[in-house]
Amino acid sequence: MKITLHRPNQIGGCITEIESSKGTKIFIDLGHNLPRGDEEAPDEYASIEAIAELTKGAKAFFYTHIHGDHIELFKYVPEGIDQYVGPLAHKLMVAKYKHMTYADDLKENSLLCLKKLEPFKKYHKGWNITIDDIIVTPFQVSHSASDSYMIRIKCDGKTVLHTGDFRGHGYMGEGIYKVIDKFHIAGHVDVLITEGTNIDSKGKSMRHEKELKKEFMDLFHKYKNTFIICSSTDADRLESIYGADRDGAKRPFIVDSYQKELLQLISEHAEEGRQLYHFGRQKIYSYNPENWKMDYMMKKYGFVMLIRNSPKFQEYLDKILEFCKPEETCLVYSMFHGYIDNSEGNTAFNPSTFRFVEQFRERGCVVEEREHTSGHASKQDLIRLCQQVNPEIIVPIHKDENADIKSILPNELKSKVCEYRYGKDGIEIVFDPQQKYHASCWCEAVGATSKGYYLYGEAETK
Numbered sequence: 440m441k442i443t444l445h446r447p448n449q450i451g452g453c454i455t456e457i458e459s460s461k462g463t464k465i466f467i468d469l470g471h472n473l474p475r476g477d478e479e480a481p482d483e484y485a486s487i488e489a490i491a492e493l494t495k496g497a498k499a500f501f502y503t504h505i506h507g508d509h510i511e512l513f514k515y516v517p518e519g520i521d522q523y524v525g526p527l528a529h530k531l532m533v534a535k536y537k538h539m540t541y542a543d544d545l546k547e548n549s550l551l552c553l554k555k556l557e558p559f560k561k562y563h564k565g566w567n568i569t570i571d572d573i574i575v576t577p578f579q580v581s582h583s584a585s586d587s588y589m590i591r592i593k594c595d596g597k598t599v600l601h602t603g604d605f606r607g608h609g610y611m612g613e614g615i616y617k618v619i620d621k622f623h624i625a626g627h628v629d630v631l632i633t634e635g636t637n638i639d640s641k642g643k644s645m646r647h648e649k650e651l652k653k654e655f656m657d658l659f660h661k662y663k664n665t666f667i668i669c670s671s672t673d674a675d676r677l678e679s680i681y682g683a684d685r686d687g688a689k690r691p692f693i694v695d696s697y698q699k700e701l702l703q704l705i706s707e708h709a710e711e712g713r714q715l716y717h718f719g720r721q722k723i724y725s726y727n728p729e730n731w732k733m734d735y736m737m738k739k740y741g742f743v744m745l746i747r748n749s750p751k752f753q754e755y756l757d758k759i760l761e762f763c764k765p766e767e768t769c770l771v772y773s774m775f776h777g778y779i780d781n782s783e784g785n786t787a788f789n790p791s792t793f794r795f796v797e798q799f800r801e802r803g804c805v806v807e808e809r810e811h812t813s814g815h816a817s818k819q820d821l822i823r824l825c826q827q828v829n830p831e832i833i834v835p836i837h838k839d840e841n842a843d844i845k846s847i848l849p850n851e852l853k854s855k856v857c858e859y860r861y862g863k864d865g866i867e868i869v870f871d872p873q874q875k876y877h878a879s880c881w882c883e884a885v886g887a888t889s890k891g892y893y894l895y896g897e898a899e900t901k
């Protein structure tokens with residue numbers, strides 16, 4: 440078995456290639472490089488020709504989740520190669536591209552993406568999929584994108600576990616450890632390919648989503664009007680916000696029609712008998728600027744409103760902020776702080792998002808920036824995972840170039856780390872020799888292009 444890791448030493452742009460000794464080839468993820476601030480990142484694979492060359496002879500693609508740095512290049516995959524993703528993930532992608540067709544400059548690309556999404560196959564947690572002599576099994580994990588998975592690959596009598604992006608401090612964060620037990624994965628993995636976003640985390644918040652929910656509850660009581668900027672597809676954050684309002688102040692919960700559709704889709708896939716992710720038990724309103732009764736309700740009772748940095752929301756804000764007293768109004772910025780940190784040298788800085796946030800300060804409203812937590816595994820969770828799985832080889836990917844996983848692992852695991860070429864017992868691992876572009880260490884995965892990200896607020900949450 441040969442494993443080729445493309446761009447392992449950068450956050451985003453993930454591509455993992457696995458080929459059996461009989462020549463069966465599959466891919467896990469086909470991600471685009473992350474945008475820098477409000478500029479789209481260059482990507483040497485972003486063309487039909489480059490992907491045709493890269494994926495020559497491939498039988499199937501398995502995407503761990505819908506963040507652009509794991510899936511965005513799907514549109515270049517030649518016809519006839521199966522592409523698999525989670526069932527809810529697929530619906531969320533279709534919803535996103537449908538809404539993007541309304542923006543003239545995104546329409547052409549969105550229509551192409553919708554066409555490419557049509558033949559996608561859906562995998563299901565715990566179900567095996569056989570691709571010739573390779574067996575693939577996805578298992579659900581907690582991450583800042585709904586419907587995220589880690590993937591087990593059995594090939595040539597060996598087992599590979601690819602974590603995708605995951606975290607232990609979301610509502611379903613313990614799930615990964617339970618699955619590893621339930622499916623007898625521990626002790627039976629030859630190669631563990633793990634994300635390492637937070638190996639080098641400096642000052643990043645790793646609080647549990649539950650803590651955020653409590654803080655949101657306090658804010659919704661304290662301020663009559665709360666606007667929130669958050670990722671549209673992060674079911675955990677949406678649960679923290681929606682649940683805080685439902686179980687607390689019960690202010691009218693306002694979104695736009697796109698966010699409402701996403702909430703409905705997530706609800707449809709929520710587990711019966713659990714409270715999590717059932718959006719809609721408290722009414723969700725879709726904002727309509729023509730509806731004076733809605734403005735009246737918001738004026739009278741206050742509100743919790745999810746917003747994104749887009750011209751449409753700017754129009755809504757210009758209207759709504761007119762009737763909000765600044766001292767009763769709060770904006771919660773519930774995303775990676777790097778996007779609005781204008782200190783010199785911060786390549787993540789997004790001037791447009793910054794201005795969008797600053798207008799609230801200029802109007803005298805309160806801006807809260809604390810209600811955020813990483814979408815990725817903490818150091819403790821990375822250690823716990825490596826200890827529990829106890830594989831033969833540990834391969835960190837999706838990490839800053841200089842992040843050293845050995846520096847955080849206990850001694851007995853350090854010797855298992857493999858970051859350069861490997862070849863032993865029928866396993867060959869190749870680390871992309873042609874890495875031309877390195878995303879800087881700041882970044883969280885962002886949705887489609889930077890433009891799409893502005894409009895559709897899909898950012899991962901670092």
Ligand SMILES: [Zn+2]
Nearest residue numbers: 506604884899
């Ligand atoms: Zn992600």
Ligand SMILES: [Zn+2]
Nearest residue numbers: 451508604884
């Ligand atoms: Zn990612």
